[in-house]
Amino acid sequence: MSKAMLQLETLSCPSCLQKIEHAVKGQNGVDADSVKVLFNSSKVKLNFDSEITSIETIEKAIEKLGYSVIHSKVKKA
Amino acid sequence: MQKMILQQKKRLTWISGLLIIFGFFGRFALDNMTLFNGTLIIASILGVAPIAIQAYQALKVKVVSIDVLVTIAVVGAFLIQNFEESAIVTFLFLFGSYLEQRTLNQTRSAIKELTEIAPESALKQMDDGQFIEVEVDDVDEGDILLVKTGAKVPVDGTVLTGEGYINEASITGESETVRKSKDAHVFAGTILENGTIQIKTDRVGEDTTFGRIIELVEEAQDSKSEAERFIDRFAKYYTPAVLVLAIFVWLFSQNIELAITVLVLGCPGALVIGVPVSNVAGIGNGARHGVLLKGSEVIHDFSRVDTIIFDKTGTLTVGNPKVAEKKYYGSNIEEARGYLASIEHESDHPLAKAVLDDIGEVELSTVVDTEVIKGGGIVATVNDHRVAVGNLALMEIENVRLDEQIRTDIKKYEANGNSLVLTSVDGELKILLGIRDQIRQKVKDDLQKLKRLGVKNLVVLSGDNQGTVDLVSSELGLTEAHGHMLPEDKAAYLKNLQAKGEIVAFVGDGVNDSPSLALADIGIAMGNGTDVAIETSDLVLMNSDFSRLPHALGLTKATAHNMIQNIIIAIGVVLVLLASVFFSDWMNMSIGMLVHEASILAVILNAMRLLGYKAKR
Numbered sequence: 001m002s003k004a005m006l007q008l009e010t011l012s013c014p015s016c017l018q019k020i021e022h023a024v025k026g027q028n029g030v031d032a033d034s035v036k037v038l039f040n041s042s043k044v045k046l047n048f049d050s051e052i053t054s055i056e057t058i059e060k061a062i063e064k065l066g067y068s069v070i071h072s073k074v075k076k077a
Numbered sequence: 078m079q080k081m082i083l084q085q086k087k088r089l090t091w092i093s094g095l096l097i098i099f100g101f102f103g104r105f106a107l108d109n110m111t112l113f114n115g116t117l118i119i120a121s122i123l124g125v126a127p128i129a130i131q132a133y134q135a136l137k138v139k140v141v142s143i144d145v146l147v148t149i150a151v152v153g154a155f156l157i158q159n160f161e162e163s164a165i166v167t168f169l170f171l172f173g174s175y176l177e178q179r180t181l182n183q184t185r186s187a188i189k190e191l192t193e194i195a196p197e198s199a200l201k202q203m204d205d206g207q208f209i210e211v212e213v214d215d216v217d218e219g220d221i222l223l224v225k226t227g228a229k230v231p232v233d234g235t236v237l238t239g240e241g242y243i244n245e246a247s248i249t250g251e252s253e254t255v256r257k258s259k260d261a262h263v264f265a266g267t268i269l270e271n272g273t274i275q276i277k278t279d280r281v282g283e284d285t286t287f288g289r290i291i292e293l294v295e296e297a298q299d300s301k302s303e304a305e306r307f308i309d310r311f312a313k314y315y316t317p318a319v320l321v322l323a324i325f326v327w328l329f330s331q332n333i334e335l336a337i338t339v340l341v342l343g344c345p346g347a348l349v350i351g352v353p354v355s356n357v358a359g360i361g362n363g364a365r366h367g368v369l370l371k372g373s374e375v376i377h378d379f380s381r382v383d384t385i386i387f388d389k390t391g392t393l394t395v396g397n398p399k400v401a402e403k404k405y406y407g408s409n410i411e412e413a414r415g416y417l418a419s420i421e422h423e424s425d426h427p428l429a430k431a432v433l434d435d436i437g438e439v440e441l442s443t444v445v446d447t448e449v450i451k452g453g454g455i456v457a458t459v460n461d462h463r464v465a466v467g468n469l470a471l472m473e474i475e476n477v478r479l480d481e482q483i484r485t486d487i488k489k490y491e492a493n494g495n496s497l498v499l500t501s502v503d504g505e506l507k508i509l510l511g512i513r514d515q516i517r518q519k520v521k522d523d524l525q526k527l528k529r530l531g532v533k534n535l536v537v538l539s540g541d542n543q544g545t546v547d548l549v550s551s552e553l554g555l556t557e558a559h560g561h562m563l564p565e566d567k568a569a570y571l572k573n574l575q576a577k578g579e580i581v582a583f584v585g586d587g588v589n590d591s592p593s594l595a596l597a598d599i600g601i602a603m604g605n606g607t608d609v610a611i612e613t614s615d616l617v618l619m620n621s622d623f624s625r626l627p628h629a630l631g632l633t634k635a636t637a638h639n640m641i642q643n644i645i646i647a648i649g650v651v652l653v654l655l656a657s658v659f660f661s662d663w664m665n666m667s668i669g670m671l672v673h674e675a676s677i678l679a680v681i682l683n684a685m686r687l688l689g690y691k692a693k694r
Contacts, residue, residue, distance in 0.1 A: 010181075010182060018135075018138070018140045018142075019135055019142075022138035022139070022140065023138055026138075036299075038295055038296065038298075038299045039298075039299055040185055040188070040295070040298040040299055040357050041185075041192075041295040041299070043295065065134050066130065066131070066134065073214070
């Protein structure tokens with residue numbers, strides 16, 4: 001399991017939260033219970049299995065919704 | 078393509094706004110209806126594009142968002158060829174969300190200031206011994222870093238060489254600089270104002286004290302209280318319900334215009350954003366003033382607190398006790414002092430340090446068979462003598478004879494507000510020490526402020542003797558004072574109050590009072606920024622600054638009121654709008670959207686007032 005933190009552009013609508021949460025949770029290899037979207041700091045925190053998916057795939061899923069990812073950090077756990 | 082449109086949202090907003098003005102100019106100045114309709118059609122299409130994309134994305138993940146309602150309404154207006162409405166509604170919606178974002182950023186500014194202090198680069202020693210500037214992410218534990226005058230300390234570490242004066246305001250809120258030399262701990266985010274030091278990295282990034290504070294504040298802003306979770310659930314069903322209501326209105330009245338107006342008016346914007354925005358502003362204000370609030374539940378609870386219980390040592394008092402009075406009895410005093418020092422030398426009791434400071438340098442002997450008597454003291458064997466060090470209760474257990482003179486001395490010491498440390502050798506009392514702690518400055522004023530803010534009871538609980546506790550209590554004007562309390566007694570006392578239905582806060586230093594801190598409705602830690610207390614409590618007063626407590630209480634009260642005001646604004650606006658659409662003839666989609674967006678801005682602006690909150694002097 002790897003631990004990831006993604007910094008997004010400023011989120012301004014609470015419904016963005018739900019969208020992003022759904023999209024990230026739906027990714028294969030992402031630990032759904034670990035997904036946390038922080039509205040006010042515009043961050044997503046999650047754990048994922050680096051053998052099944054990658055940070056790039058997760059970033060792409062969020063970008064596809066129209067939110068740009070400013071930077072991301074991955075820590076091997 | 079989708080992304081491009083969304084990125085151009087701001088520009089699209091301005092273009093559609095200009096087109097609308099141009100269209101109205103065409104209609105009223107040039108009397109040209111074709112121009113009017115043409116420009117408004119273009120404005121509608123440009124405006125609705127980003128909204129529709131967001132609506133589509135929401136539906137894809139099975140969320141009926143506000144965007145969905147607005148898109149349907151605009152498409153509906155378009156179909157009945159009411160281009161004026163469709164253009165104005167999209168413009169107002171876009172413009173509103175632009176303003177929302179701007180003002181939201183304001184409410185978040187306090188916390189953003191905090192995160193921006195985070196260091197970004199470091200001077201790291203490479204294999205060849207040279208220091209090279211690297212990104213802070215590339216620093217690992219164990220790396221050796223150079224910090225120069227004026228630079229931020231990039232990690233938590235230990236000073237290897239050099240010395241300097243460090244401003245730790247970002248961690249402790251204390252702006253006075255602290256001198257650090259070899260073996261001293263330094264913290265990420267603090268600033269070396271003078272000097273040059275080399276440090277060994279102990280912790281990096283999110284593991285540093287500063288990183289943990291930021292993480293805590295960020296998570297606190299997003300933590301939700303019971304009320305908010307209710308609103309969230311409510312909003313989840315509310316938005317689809319509005320859609321269903323609109324469909325019913327359309328089926329029964331066959332009036333598309335009325336149906337789409339209902340869609341716009343029913344948007345839940347202010348309700349969804351009203352409470353979190355107060356929360357963010359309140360927590361942000363706290364972070365700026367050395368008060369860490371861990372989430373909106375804490376705000377809610379602390380704003381209604383009935384009783385605040387204080388630990389004495391380290392909370393009401395400075396926590397640095399000193400021997401104030403002493404008396405010796407009988408012969409062989411030098412030996413007794415040596416035994417006392419030998420025993421205290423092995424103890425980590427807070428009073429042990431005071432005793433050792435007072436005795437000074439003496440020859441230490443080997444201590445064997447040490448036995449700690451809980452709530453009493455220590456009994457041990459030194460040089461084949463049985464030595465007992467502790468309070469009066471221990472002396473009684475040890476059958477130490479206390480004559481009239483000694484008893485008078487003990488009474489006098491207690492009345493003066495001392496904690497007693499008695500030492501007996503082979504059942505004979507040798508030394509009586511009276512140890513006193515200073516009351517923190519201005520604590521009295523702060524306690525008065527708490528009373529004025531509506532706290533009913535201010536209680537001190539302490540392990541010290543009743544005389545000491547009473548003295549502190551009468552000096553500070555507390556409502557109740559209890560001495561001789563073990564940690565479990567404190568917890569029991571607290572439970573008893575809670576059973577009576579009171580909301581109880583406990584203020585302690587977070588280490589020896591952890592049961593009470595955990596049990597209290599609000600556990601308040603006097604943290605110096607490095608404590609584990611930050612993690613275990615609900616509210617942290619940075620740098621152990623007691624004077625921040627009244628600010629914390631006033632702030633939570635103001636924040637709780639602010640949330641209620643916002644809920645009233647939000648619900649009130651929706652009710653008035655929905656009522657007027659059915660019972661008046663002046664309501665239409667555009668006015669509805671205008672009022673709706675205005676109510677969102679109203680709740681955000683209302684919350685922003687919290688950023689400037691200051692406790693009354």
